[in-house]
Amino acid sequence: MTASRLKRRWIVLGFILAVAALAGGVWRYGYLQALEQLARRAEADLALASDRLDTQLKVYQELAVLVSDHPMIEAATTSADMADLSAVLLEIADKTSALDVAFANARGEVLASANGLTPANLSDAPYFRRAMQGALGSDHGIRTPLSRRAYFYAAPVFARSGRVDGAVIVVADVEGIEQSWPGSTPAVFFTDVNDEVFFTNRSELLFWKRPAAGQGLVPPAGAARPFSADMVGSHEIWSLDWGPYLPRHALHLKRDLPVIGLTGEILVDAAPALRLAGLQAGALTAICLAFGALLFLATERRRALATANAVLESRVAERTRALSATNTRLLREVAERQEAEAALKQAQADLVQAGKLSALGQMSAGISHELNQPLMAIRSFAENGTQYLDRGRADKAAENLARISDLARRMGRIIRNLRAFARQESEAAARVDLIGVLTSAIELTETRLQRDGVRLHFTPPAHPVWVRGGEVRLGQVFVNLITNAADAMDGAEHRDIQIELSTEVPVTVTVRDTGPGLDLPDKVFDPFYTTKAVGASEGMGLGLSISYGIVQSFGGVIRGENAPDGGAVFTVQLEAWQEERAA
Numbered sequence: 001m002t003a004s005r006l007k008r009r010w011i012v013l014g015f016i017l018a019v020a021a022l023a024g025g026v027w028r029y030g031y032l033q034a035l036e037q038l039a040r041r042a043e044a045d046l047a048l049a050s051d052r053l054d055t056q057l058k059v060y061q062e063l064a065v066l067v068s069d070h071p072m073i074e075a076a077t078t079s080a081d082m083a084d085l086s087a088v089l090l091e092i093a094d095k096t097s098a099l100d101v102a103f104a105n106a107r108g109e110v111l112a113s114a115n116g117l118t119p120a121n122l123s124d125a126p127y128f129r130r131a132m133q134g135a136l137g138s139d140h141g142i143r144t145p146l147s148r149r150a151y152f153y154a155a156p157v158f159a160r161s162g163r164v165d166g167a168v169i170v171v172a173d174v175e176g177i178e179q180s181w182p183g184s185t186p187a188v189f190f191t192d193v194n195d196e197v198f199f200t201n202r203s204e205l206l207f208w209k210r211p212a213a214g215q216g217l218v219p220p221a222g223a224a225r226p227f228s229a230d231m232v233g234s235h236e237i238w239s240l241d242w243g244p245y246l247p248r249h250a251l252h253l254k255r256d257l258p259v260i261g262l263t264g265e266i267l268v269d270a271a272p273a274l275r276l277a278g279l280q281a282g283a284l285t286a287i288c289l290a291f292g293a294l295l296f297l298a299t300e301r302r303r304a305l306a307t308a309n310a311v312l313e314s315r316v317a318e319r320t321r322a323l324s325a326t327n328t329r330l331l332r333e334v335a336e337r338q339e340a341e342a343a344l345k346q347a348q349a350d351l352v353q354a355g356k357l358s359a360l361g362q363m364s365a366g367i368s369h370e371l372n373q374p375l376m377a378i379r380s381f382a383e384n385g386t387q388y389l390d391r392g393r394a395d396k397a398a399e400n401l402a403r404i405s406d407l408a409r410r411m412g413r414i415i416r417n418l419r420a421f422a423r424q425e426s427e428a429a430a431r432v433d434l435i436g437v438l439t440s441a442i443e444l445t446e447t448r449l450q451r452d453g454v455r456l457h458f459t460p461p462a463h464p465v466w467v468r469g470g471e472v473r474l475g476q477v478f479v480n481l482i483t484n485a486a487d488a489m490d491g492a493e494h495r496d497i498q499i500e501l502s503t504e505v506p507v508t509v510t511v512r513d514t515g516p517g518l519d520l521p522d523k524v525f526d527p528f529y530t531t532k533a534v535g536a537s538e539g540m541g542l543g544l545s546i547s548y549g550i551v552q553s554f555g556g557v558i559r560g561e562n563a564p565d566g567g568a569v570f571t572v573q574l575e576a577w578q579e580e581r582a583a
Helices: 003-068 070-073 079-094 126-132 174-179 271-304 306-390 392-420 434-452 470-489 543-555
Strands: 100-105 108-114 137-141 151-156 164-173 187-191 197-200 229-232 235-240 249-257 263-270 431-435 455-457 466-469 498-504 508-511 555-564 567-572
Touching: 003 164, 003 187, 003 229, 003 263, 070 079, 070 164, 070 434, 079 108, 126 137, 126 151, 126 164, 151 174, 164 455, 197 455, 229 470, 235 271, 235 567, 249 306, 249 498, 271 306, 271 392, 271 470, 271 555, 306 392, 392 567, 431 434, 434 455, 434 466, 434 470, 434 508, 466 470, 466 567, 470 498, 470 508, 470 543, 543 555
Parallel strands: 455 498
Antiparallel strands: 100 108, 100 164, 137 151, 151 164, 187 197, 187 263, 229 235, 235 249, 249 263, 431 466, 498 508, 508 567, 555 567
């Protein structure tokens, strides 16, 4: 073996090692960058799941506090009273999907229960002892006679003297909460202070615990499953084999939730990050090896064919330029895709922001138009009144002042309606005049309807119609229905909205339009369902979903269907206000 051939072999070996080192560096860098993006998405998913769980549990927490102030609890003394109280608690549990709602005295004895699923004596329960100290107590687990997971809230019941006379216990169904979580999301689980999985969207992880090593999970029974943990940069990667619905290589993140005493954790599949890093490293390796191979072949040919040196050099240069152009094109495409992705994210953020401001902008334009006309009239009447006073005609000046007063009252009514509509209502359902709510909603949408040439027909009765609800929230429901009807009739030849009111129990309001009707009546109340074009001012498909929740919160019903002769019909049924029931 000649020295020249040995030297060429060392050069080839050194080149391969250099390419391998470069590919390893590119793989490492690409993997870290992909993990960084994956971690940001995982943090957002974990925050969303944590907020969703916290919100769902707060419903039962607030339910316990509200029920503790129920007048029947303070008045109940006899066994008959307890039976009536149990019936009321059963109604509350049925409407809120709680497993059980119970009342226990200061000794921990359960005197009334909706479903009988609360232990008969709670004196040893930590959440009950917490309530006996005047604070809100909470706990979770499987407690007899329940055979399923539950989350417990205990709210103290105060006597008029300030003494704690007992507690209201609300039992939340954990499985019911988990069923509302979408199954296509990454694996999310929540561990308690004992490092035991209690909430999760992967049922195979239930009751797994953190081992003594402090990483991973082990099943409650049987041998530990395969597991290992590594740190890649600042990211913790778990390698596991826990089932078909869990990733083999996962990015692990956690988040403390001190309000509910849990720790949220998420496992996001890291395989896409590995594939992306592998593709980047593979592409670079292929380019480098191809370039090296071409260079080696060109060198060998130049050595063997010295007479064709000029031709070989031109071919090498040509192929080098092609590879460089390919590399430049690939880099340009990567940059263009990154710019397109950034532009898409910015466009999505701008679209959401524009959607938020659209409704306010439309209403502000209408209100400014409604206020501008009275202001111009007030100015005219004021100038005329001044001239009448100069001429000594006090009667005409008084007439102009009376008109100015009427116009000011009109402006005040417009502003009052707008302020009432914009107010955040958080009070419980009470007695509301449905006629006043409908009148206010019609006044708020009057300018919009006049602008679009929509005729609204409504003949209110001469007397108030009292229903159970909230003035602001009911106003929002009818404003949504009227504006949706106007949107549906865009481009129609005849644009009429008919509002009818039936005072028979239950009180029924019907809103009918002459538009094309509903394509899918069963889906109109689903969140994000919309038939409008995608745009900043076309809405996000949440109006009817929000209206559905508002009407249900008042014990009412809302339905949407197509009229036989065309157009959409929305029916809202509300409970009539009964003084006996309120007392």
